[in-house]
Amino acid sequence: MNDTPLLQVEGLSKRFGRIAACDDIGFDLHDGEVLGIVGESGSGKTTLLRCLSALIAPDRGTVRYRMRDGSRRDVFALSEPERRLLMRTDWGFVHQNPRDGLRAHVSAGANVAERLMAVGARHYGEIRERATDWLARVEVDTARIDDAPRTFSGGMQQRVQIARNLVTHPRLVFMDEPTGGLDVSVQARLLDLLRGLTADLGLSAVIVTHDLAVARLLSHRLMVMRGGQVVEAGLTDQVLDDPQHPYTQLLVNSVLQP
Amino acid sequence: MTMPLHTEARAAGYNFAFLDEQTKRALRRALLKAVAIPGYQVPFASREMPMPFGWGTGGIQVTASLIGPDDVLKVIDQGSDDTTNAVSIRKFFRRMTGVRTTERTEEATIVQTRHRVPERALSDDQILVYQVPIPEPLRYLEPRETETRKLHALSEYGLMHVKLYEDIARHGHIATTYAYPVMVGDRYVMDPSPIPKFDNPKMHRMRSLQLFGAGREQRVYAVPPFTSVRSLDFEDHPFAVQTWDQTCALCGAGDSFLDEIVTDDRGGRMFVCSDSDYCSRRRGDGETDPARGAAAE
Secondary structure, eight states: OOSSOSEEEEEEEEEETTEEEEEEEEEEEOTTOEEEEEEOTTSSHHHHHHHHTTSSOOSEEEEEEEOTTSOEEETTTSOHHHHHHHHHHTEEEEOSSHHHHSOTTSOHHHHHHHHHHHTTOOOHHHHHHHHHHHHHHTTOOGGGTTSOGGGSOHHHHHHHHHHHHHTTOOSEEEEESTTTTSOHHHHHHHHHHHHHHHHHHTOEEEEEESOHHHHHHHOSEEEEEETTEEEEEEEHHHHHHSOOSHHHHHHHHTSOOO | OOOOHHHHHHHTTOBTTBSOHHHHHHHHHHHHHHHHSTTOOEEOOOOOOSSOTTSSHHHHHHHHHHOOTTOEEEEEETTBSSSHHHHHHHHHHHHHHOOEEOSOGGGOSEEEEESOOOSSOOOTTOEEEEEOSOOOTTTTTOOOHHHHHHHHHTTOOHHHHHHHHHHHHHHSSOOOOBSOOEEETTTEEEOOOSOBGGGHHHHTTOSSEEEEEETTTTEEEEEOTTOOEEEOOBTTBOOOOOOOSSOOTTTOOSSSOEEEEEOSSSSOEEEEESOHHHHHHHHHTTOOOHHHHHHHO
């Protein structure tokens, strides 16, 4: 464990014209910590995630990341090759729609192995072994390693996407509604899997979701966003069980009880 | 008295080698840049040619920009001098330039080719011009041109191995047999045009200049003489060229690329050299002909 935060965000702002999608957002994320970001549609949570993961540049603010060598770097000051290398080795990004994060026309095995080859693995046998291993870890039938992901169910595709991101042992994973669009039983298994993986690998993660149940299961800390601003932040249980801000109270009370 | 064809073309207002001089100069500038950055795809303003894209318009424009009255041109298609594409391109240049054409590989100063590298090694005063349909080796894996350019710029070529991985996963070996991706000068991954992978080793440190023209895609690229051209592979699945059990049925050559030719509808077939000049010269040189020899007896 390291005392300096893995990810340190300060004064992050992003506007789209007159709309402030993110307004002066700051937080620290430490090793092995899972941060949930919840809020309604249009609250700016996805924009925040895209800024954090350097997919889009913010208007103001810094995102500092502690590299593997211990140096702390502003991700927007990194050169493009450095940033891309970071994205395919030390970071992962799990999209809500697995089709955004997978190559539809190559096999599941190749999808998982792509990052390995991108960082220079050139031994087919070893690459395949690691791809098989990862598919097994995310509970995809390894007999289907050579099938294209488009022949998989939504839940399987999502698991392949997770394996594809974790194969290079990233330290930080960004997830955008990882269980969105899946039915409840598949969601439950995926959540189980994610919880196991983040704990086993000591992953840090930033998870965007509108589903408070997902947030409660996965995240240690929670940030509630509304209109581009963080209205409440704290430990997950604390925020959900004793919401202080009226909006959070509304959010918690809106959850349907079956 | 009838005029020679090229004089006729001049009289009709066509410039030497069809393209106007400004276009040729622009193309030669693009080619110089391509030679300076081996394997890098240089954009150029591809012109309408009097034949459809896909018929070798890229190669033809490259040849047209280089050719002078003293040049000797050889055109081959699938290794052969007498297939449709080769015949029509040769005729086009005879008509538009009046230069001498040849079928003999060593006599030519410019060899324009589709799908083959001649069997006979080229010398340093020859130029090999390839016709290229799709210059971007990453195209089928990454459809965005903006992204492939970035991948080339940053030398991120892991994706190319994804394709080879797929081959092995599906077929048990690297099943790509033509347009086999190569690394040029340890920097750029390049599509060698749809030549059989049999020809890839010939490109490595070749003595002659190799130029590639893609007309529809508006790109030229080059491999200067003595540049390393390495075929991509895996450590446990090394690159290997095709081999045949047979030798050429006409000339008996065992070291050339063989085409399978179906001779009847009862399963009859023969394997012959795809390089027609190489094959006929070997026969002319008095090589034995097992097939014909047996038939004569």
